[in-house]
Amino acid sequence: MSYIALSDHDKKEMLARAGVSSVDELYGCLPDEIKLGRPLRLAAAMSEPELLRRFESLAARNTYVEHLSFLGAGIYPHFIPSIVDALSARGEFLTPYTPYQPELSQGTLQVIFEYQTLVCQLTGMDISNASLYDGAMAAAEAVLMANRLNGKPKVLVARSLHPQYRETIRTYVKNLGVRIEEIAFGDCGGIKTADLLAKLDKDTSAVLLQSPNFFGTVEELQRLGELAHQHQALFIVAVAEAASLGVLESPGRLGADIVCGEGQSFGLAPSFGGPHLGFMACKKEHLRQLPGRIAGQTKDVDGRRGFVLTLSTREQHIRREKATSNICTNQAWCALRATIFLETLGHDGLREMAVQNIHKADYAAGKLAAIKGVKARFDGRVFNEFVLEFAVDVRTVIAGLKAKGIVGGLDLAGDYPELKNCALFCVTEVHRRDEIDRLAAALEEVLR
Amino acid sequence: MIREPLIFEISDKGKRAFRLPALDVPAKPNILDGLPVRAEIEDFPQVAEVEVVRHFTRLSQQNYCVDLGFYPLGSCTMKYNPKINERIAGLPGFAASHPLAPEDLVQGNLEVIKLVEDALCEIAGLDAFTLQPSAGAQGELTGMMVIHACLAARGNPRKIVLIPDSAHGTNPSSAHLCGYTVQEIKSNANGTVDLDDLAKRMTEDVAALMLTNPNTLGVFEYDILKIAEIVHAKGGFLYMDGANMNALTGICRPGDMGVDVIHINLHKTFSTPHGGGGPGSGPVGVTKQLEPYLPVPRVVRRGSAYALDFDRPRSIGRVRSFHGNFLVLVKALAYILSLGPDGIREIAEMAVLNANYIRKSLDEDYHLKYATPTLHECVFSDKYQKENGVSNLDIAKRLIDLGVHPPTMSFPLIVHGALMIEPTETESKRDLDIFIGAMKQIAREAKENPEILKTAPHHSYVRRLDETAAARNPIVKWEKGK
Numbered sequence: 001m002s003y004i005a006l007s008d009h010d011k012k013e014m015l016a017r018a019g020v021s022s023v024d025e026l027y028g029c030l031p032d033e034i035k036l037g038r039p040l041r042l043a044a045a046m047s048e049p050e051l052l053r054r055f056e057s058l059a060a061r062n063t064y065v066e067h068l069s070f071l072g073a074g075i076y077p078h079f080i081p082s083i084v085d086a087l088s089a090r091g092e093f094l095t096p097y098t099p100y101q102p103e104l105s106q107g108t109l110q111v112i113f114e115y116q117t118l119v120c121q122l123t124g125m126d127i128s129n130a131s132l133y134d135g136a137m138a139a140a141e142a143v144l145m146a147n148r149l150n151g152k153p154k155v156l157v158a159r160s161l162h163p164q165y166r167e168t169i170r171t172y173v174k175n176l177g178v179r180i181e182e183i184a185f186g187d188c189g190g191i192k193t194a195d196l197l198a199k200l201d202k203d204t205s206a207v208l209l210q211s212p213n214f215f216g217t218v219e220e221l222q223r224l225g226e227l228a229h230q231h232q233a234l235f236i237v238a239v240a241e242a243a244s245l246g247v248l249e250s251p252g253r254l255g256a257d258i259v260c261g262e263g264q265s266f267g268l269a270p271s272f273g274g275p276h277l278g279f280m281a282c283k284k285e286h287l288r289q290l291p292g293r294i295a296g297q298t299k300d301v302d303g304r305r306g307f308v309l310t311l312s313t314r315e316q317h318i319r320r321e322k323a324t325s326n327i328c329t330n331q332a333w334c335a336l337r338a339t340i341f342l343e344t345l346g347h348d349g350l351r352e353m354a355v356q357n358i359h360k361a362d363y364a365a366g367k368l369a370a371i372k373g374v375k376a377r378f379d380g381r382v383f384n385e386f387v388l389e390f391a392v393d394v395r396t397v398i399a400g401l402k403a404k405g406i407v408g409g410l411d412l413a414g415d416y417p418e419l420k421n422c423a424l425f426c427v428t429e430v431h432r433r434d435e436i437d438r439l440a441a442a443l444e445e446v447l448r
Numbered sequence: 449m450i451r452e453p454l455i456f457e458i459s460d461k462g463k464r465a466f467r468l469p470a471l472d473v474p475a476k477p478n479i480l481d482g483l484p485v486r487a488e489i490e491d492f493p494q495v496a497e498v499e500v501v502r503h504f505t506r507l508s509q510q511n512y513c514v515d516l517g518f519y520p521l522g523s524c525t526m527k528y529n530p531k532i533n534e535r536i537a538g539l540p541g542f543a544a545s546h547p548l549a550p551e552d553l554v555q556g557n558l559e560v561i562k563l564v565e566d567a568l569c570e571i572a573g574l575d576a577f578t579l580q581p582s583a584g585a586q587g588e589l590t591g592m593m594v595i596h597a598c599l600a601a602r603g604n605p606r607k608i609v610l611i612p613d614s615a616h617g618t619n620p621s622s623a624h625l626c627g628y629t630v631q632e633i634k635s636n637a638n639g640t641v642d643l644d645d646l647a648k649r650m651t652e653d654v655a656a657l658m659l660t661n662p663n664t665l666g667v668f669e670y671d672i673l674k675i676a677e678i679v680h681a682k683g684g685f686l687y688m689d690g691a692n693m694n695a696l697t698g699i700c701r702p703g704d705m706g707v708d709v710i711h712i713n714l715h716k717t718f719s720t721p722h723g724g725g726g727p728g729s730g731p732v733g734v735t736k737q738l739e740p741y742l743p744v745p746r747v748v749r750r751g752s753a754y755a756l757d758f759d760r761p762r763s764i765g766r767v768r769s770f771h772g773n774f775l776v777l778v779k780a781l782a783y784i785l786s787l788g789p790d791g792i793r794e795i796a797e798m799a800v801l802n803a804n805y806i807r808k809s810l811d812e813d814y815h816l817k818y819a820t821p822t823l824h825e826c827v828f829s830d831k832y833q834k835e836n837g838v839s840n841l842d843i844a845k846r847l848i849d850l851g852v853h854p855p856t857m858s859f860p861l862i863v864h865g866a867l868m869i870e871p872t873e874t875e876s877k878r879d880l881d882i883f884i885g886a887m888k889q890i891a892r893e894a895k896e897n898p899e900i901l902k903t904a905p906h907h908s909y910v911r912r913l914d915e916t917a918a919a920r921n922p923i924v925k926w927e928k929g930k
Contacts, residue, residue: 001786003528003719004798005876011801014877018804023797026804027699029668029821034700041570045788048532055782059541061556064549071546074769081466083501089534091515092508097524098725100857102915103848103908107511108724111504114455117925121492127924130725133582136769164769171743171765175596175605175627218483249484262769272557273547273770274582275727287922293725298918301903304451306910310918316585316621317859321630326621329583329715333723343455344465344500347492356471358480363473381483402550410548433472 001047068435070364070408072385072426073214074135074162074240075273076265078353079430081344084267088337098293098329102308108332109307112295115339122245122342123259124252125281129292131335132327135262136165138278139238140172141291141325142260143208145282146234147178148289148324152205154178156196156233160185160213162240163415169208183209189217189378189387191224200227206234206258211251212244215378215424216361216385225255234258242266242279243428244383246354258282267341268334277334288314291325356429357384364427364436371440373447377422385426387412387419392447394421400446406439452506455493456926465497491928510909511724512853518879520806522825522856522868523616523664525694525716530786533719533779542778547770551755557774558754561747564731564777567784571792572690572710573703574733578742580772584691587711587730588622588658593764594734594741595656595685595709596626601741601762606655606684612641614665614860619658619689628655635862639665639818641675650682660689661705662696664860664868666803666822676706685709685738693717694872695800695824698793702733709734717795718780729776743767798873799824802880806871809884813891817863824872830865833894838901840865843890845912846904850886 006014020026027035046054069077088094092107099105099112112130119128132138143155155173157166159182170180181199186192191209200207207228211219225235237251239261251259264276282290288311296310316323345353361384369376373391387409390397394411401408409423416422427436495503512519519526537543545554565577581587592609599605609623612633620630631649636642640663650657657679662668669675679686688702690712696702697717702710714720715728722728734742744763745756784792800823807816807826814828830840844854844867856868871880893900905911923930 001530002791002794003530003787003874004794005874005879006798006801007877010877014801014805018801018808020804023801026800026821026823029670029823030700031670031673034672034705036698036700036704040698040789040792042567042789042792043785045791046785048786051532051782051786052536054785055536055539055778056541058556058559059539061559062541062545062554064546064553065540065544067553069546069549071548073548075546075548077546079468083465083497085538087501087504087508090505090508092511092513093504094534094721094723095514095529096511096724097519097521097526097722100521101512101844101848101854102913103845103905103910104512104853105510105724106909107507107509110452110454110507110510111724113925117454117456118492120925121489133586133727133773134768134770136766137582137586162769164766167766168768171593171767172625174764175593176625177627221484246489247480247483247485249486253486254484269543270546271543272545272554272774273772274768275773275776287924294922294924296918297923298914300910300913302911304910306913308913308915308918310915310924311922313919316617318617319621320617321620321624323617323621326585326589326618326625327583328585328616328618329713329722329726329728331582331723331727332725333721334727336724340500340504343493343495343503344497346459346464346466346494347489348462348464348494349466349468350489350492352468355480356468358483359471359475360473362476362479407546407549407553429468436473 001045064407067405067407068438070425070427070439071410073410073424074262075270076241076243076426077270077428077430078243078265080267083344084337084340087340093336094333099309102306106306109295111336111339113297113307115335116295118339118342119279119281122250123281124250125259126284127287127290128281129290129294131331132278132280132292133331134274134276134278135240136168138260138280139165140169141280142236142258143169143173145258145289145291146206146236149234149286150205152203154181154203155205156181156183156199156207158183158191158209158213160215161208161210161238162214165238187378188380189215190219190380196227200231200233204231204233206236208236208238210238210240212241212383215387216382217378217380218248218383221251221254241383243354243357246350263338266338268337275331275334277331277338289324292327292330353429360429360431361386361427367440368443371444371447384428385424387422387424390421394423397446398423401442404442406442450506454926455495455503456491458499459493459495461494463494463496465495465500517852518875518883519853520855520869520871520883522870523691525870525872527719527872528874529719529721530783533782536782537775537778542775555754558747560778560781561771562754564781568712568731568733571697572733573701574710575736576739576742577731577733579731579777580743580767581730581732582768582773583726583728584711584713584730585618585622586767587732588618589625590743590767591687591709591711591732592623592626594738597741597764598738599655606653608654610649610654610657612659614663614862615658615660616664616689616691623658638820639667640669643671643674646675647678650678650684652682654682654684656685656687658687658689660692662692662823665818665827666825667820668823672705691716692824695796697796698789699796709738714776714780719783720776720779727773727776729773795873802871802873802875805880806869806884810887813888825868825870827863828867829863834865836894836898838894838898840867842901842904843867846890846901847886848905849907852883852886
């Protein structure tokens with residue numbers, strides 16, 4: 001296939017205008033010794049039908065999608081209404097650049113403005129940016145933002161924060177002199193308060209925890225936030241399962257200074273991990289330290305409302321090495337999908353979805369923990385994930401389920417050696433009762 | 449014209465655009481007791497399905513896009529985004545797969561990753577690629593962290609990164625985020641790296657030179673081999689910002705020019721759509737000596753199957769979750785496989801032809817600060833038009849009236865009043881001629897009727913917007929009654 005739109009006749013005329021006899025001549029400004037001088041060693045070009053066949057056969061080797069799955073752990077299965085696909089596929093949304101020319105980008109800019117509003121409503125914060133790459137990077141950016149705000153060197157990060165978020169934070173701060181310490185979790189699955197208190201001190205820049213946390217447990221945000229604030233530390237709340245915001249109290253109302261998270265649950269398919277979107281919101285007084293693009297409302301010369309990218313003096317293209325972040329391209333199209341998703345579900349739909357998650361996860365957890373050789377590992381309240389502990393090797397349990405066409409839960413021993421023979425299960429509104437019952441029956445057989 | 453309101457302004461209680469099936473597990477009436485439940489989400493939208501559809505359809509019509517016409521943003525490579533790639537990325541085998549699924553159930557995905565890595569290694573002439581970085585800036589950060597880790601392992605991570613004054617702002621910002629101090633290298637009269645300045649600054653305190661090649665003027669650094677030699681002689685690394693790879697694919701390879709690390713923007717060179725500001729993907733390629741430092745995990749071949757290798761003690765760690773913007777990788781692979789080796793070379797050749805056609809067509813109407821030959825883009829300035837009080841901003845806004853998207857403005861910083869034009873290879877001669885015609889008309893108007901430029905655009909959905917007011921009194925969300 002070729003996507004070139006020039007005929008031989010066009011090329012001849014254009015070369016003449018350019019004052020050369022061949023394209024090779026235009027490459028005269030390259031030293032000869034670096035020219036490749038051979039064709040690239042790549043597979044021969046394919047027509048569209050061949051290409052489709054090739055990828056259909058690659059996709060068919062992902063037999064995961066034929067399984068009944070109870071995997072969550074940062075990527076959640078939720079129903080996506082048809083209009084999200086239909087509207088986001090429009091070329092007018094898919095094929096523009098970052099809206100640098102606002103007069104030609106009011107569609108994208110108004111969508112970002114609505115997205116920012118929705119994020120603020122859900123998180124209970126004053127200001128949202130236009131999106132970051134993903135939840136992990138948003139958490140890392142939140143840590144760096146806290147460090148810029150108060151200059152203190154230590155950040156306390158919950159051990160119950162998604163393991164990949166913790167790894168990403170460590171990577172980001174490695175060369176910047178910020179120290180990361182972990183806060184342990186207790187028997188409820190939530191923060192072990194005594195450990196938090198023991199580690200909070202005058203050097204603590206921020207306390208970062210996730211709710212619902214990696215084990216599904218809903219944290220007591222208000223109480224923990226107060227402890228952070230008593231030590232003049234900023235309180236950062238990460239939300240990896242954004243659907244929870246449909247029913248749980250907003251982190252802003254419970255004392256968060258910065259809220260960061262992953263927006264995949266809002267209209268974005270699992271996609272083997274991306275592209276999705278990181279979100280980030282903060283209090284008004286911290287606006288100038290927020291990383292990433294921000295859309296703002298203004299007026300044109302005729303007094304009509306319009307939107308522009310604003311506060312760009314925080315950003316790399318103006319401030320270069322003094323910018324609040326190096327981010328340039330973000331996840332605008334994913335934020336568009338999230339906006340369409342949220343406006344489609346609306347107030348009642350989002351809440352109903354979130355409540356169904358709680359009911360179904362509760363039903364599944366109760367049913368599974370009643371099986372002989374299975375018990376709930378933690379006793380705290382959860383949203384749509386929970387940890388089960390098995391009397392036998394968890395690997396044989398997972399393999400046994402897989403043999404019956406079921407994936408899940410996730411073996412936690414790799415990330416948490418202290419959680420031996422434990423697995424994380426996720427149940428959302430997409431799981432029907434008969435599917436949950438099938439999981440229970442299969443587990444019972446595997447353990448028999 | 450209908451002025452499309454904000455969705456919040458048409459919301460009304462009780463309207464719905466979606467309904468879930470009824471709860472099919474026993475409902476526990478008190479299930480929310482003991483949880484911190486919110487009363488309501490204040491002012492959250494409530495609209496009907498047709499309202500959502502019309503809202504976004506109308507908004508979409510206020511966007512210019514590649515599907516609509518010429519989009520010559522310099523250094524952004526706004527080429528056509530093939531539709532088949534979208535269809536392929538939407539195949540349920542890819543879109544519905546979970547990143548933590550057992551490896552034997554996602555062999556297709558792991559093979560996609562390996563195929564993209566292998567293709568990029570061949571195109572860039574480097575030994576290994578990581579596909580984890582989400583966009584160019586994260587690629588830069590990853591690349592610089594890899595250099596930092598390698599130098600630290602040798603005993604000294606060093607302190608300074610050298611960056612030419614023509615560089616994109618993400619370069620200094622990424623180097624800084626990696627803990628380095630940035631020093632600027634001056635451009636010479638050709639717009640390329642001043643070798644004397646480089647030689648003077650390249651000491652054993654310098655970790656790397658970050659170089660965009662061809663640079664942001666579209667000029668190829670002819671002395672690239674000497675530049676690499678100067679950097680390597682002091683034990684530093686040559687980092688190439690691959691934002692402009694579209695000029696070089698199949699013609700020459702960064703690895704063959706002495707480049708140690710490169711990031712490539714799949715949303716530029718490899719045709720994945722920009723989506724109004726992402727998602728992108730910024731794979732990073734390195735030489736063999738730097739490979740151990742790439743992010744975890746790596747896809748490896750074990751017997752007849754692909755597997756993920758987490759056991760890499762020298763790795764910098766993760767820069768984000770999972771495997772990067774995976775569906776973007778799928779689209780880029782579809783593009784590479786559809787074009788094949790000749791098609792990949794043709795990208796660069798036709799991009800360079802289109803850019804030189806524009807340059808020669810407009811070089812009497814607009815000032816070119818540097819006479820140096822250029823490849824895939826050219827940078828004019830508003831110097832001639834300034835004589836009549838017309839700035840590059842006025843030129844850009846008038847282009848909007850004439851139906852084409854303006855070029856990149858006021859960048860690179862070394863050209864005052866810059867208009868940076870990158871047509872890409874996928875433009876037809878007809879569309880190039882429409883742009884050239886519009887630019888010539890504007891050059892005429894600047895002399896004859898400058899006022900029409902200074903008050904442009906005249907016909908757009910909104911006219912010039914007050915950006916100063918937006919920044920001074922930020923309104924960054926809708927609030928009821930405001």
